[in-house]
Amino acid sequence: MHTTNYVHTFIAVAEDCPAEVGTVPPERKTPSVAMLTYRALADAPYSRDSDAVIFGVFADRKEIPAAERDDARATFFSKGQACLRASDLGRRYGWGTHHDGEGRVALVGRETPEYARLLGGEAPDGTPVKVVRAMRSKRG
Numbered sequence: 001m002h003t004t005n006y007v008h009t010f011i012a013v014a015e016d017c018p019a020e021v022g023t024v025p026p027e028r029k030t031p032s033v034a035m036l037t038y039r040a041l042a043d044a045p046y047s048r049d050s051d052a053v054i055f056g057v058f059a060d061r062k063e064i065p066a067a068e069r070d071d072a073r074a075t076f077f078s079k080g081q082a083c084l085r086a087s088d089l090g091r092r093y094g095w096g097t098h099h100d101g102e103g104r105v106a107l108v109g110r111e112t113p114e115y116a117r118l119l120g121g122e123a124p125d126g127t128p129v130k131v132v133r134a135m136r137s138k139r140g
Contacts, residue, residue: 001074004050004083006099008127010118011085013110014134019094022109033057034088038107041089041097045106050084050097051077053105090134101127 013019025034036057040048048056055073064072084105089095096108096115100123108115114124123129 002077002080004054004081005103006050006083006105006130007103008101008123008129009099010108010121010123010129010131011090011097011099012115012119012131012133013094013096014091014136016136016138017091017094017110017134019092019110021111022094022107025088025093032088033061034093036060037084037087037089038093038095041105041107046100046104048105049103050099050105054081054084085132085134087134091137096134098123098129 025032025038027035031039037053040053040056055076058076059069059072062072084090084097087097089107090097094110096110096118097105098108098114098118099105108118117124118129119131121129121131
């Protein structure tokens with residue numbers, strides 16, 4: 001079983017992220033993966049781990065019925081999946097993600113004092129965090 005979860009980690013925005021502040025992804029007729037991920041994290045910070053958020057977005061987009069989600073989740077994570085480092089939230093929209101000691105995740109806008117503290121390797125409660133960057137959008 002594969003996982004996308006991190007513990008005591010801060011995923012900072014990509015080096016080539018164009019957004020100077022955390023920006024809500026644009027509304028579209030069919031919500032983008034970035035918008036669905038944003039909603040899941042903004043509506044309930046530190047309530048779910050990355051696996052729950054990523055699978056929830058996938059299942060909602062595929063309209064998988066609740067009764068079938070356990071089996072679908074096992075199939076989904078039977079192979080590797082892209083983690084939040086690959087999300088457009090950190091690549092294009094200026095959001096870092098903080099993963100606490102239990103792997104639960106929250107969004108952090110790059111303009112905030114909390115972002116600066118996490119980027120320095122310290123969580124709001126003083127716990128050390130590993131800092132990694134979101135994946136770049138462009139090669140080079």
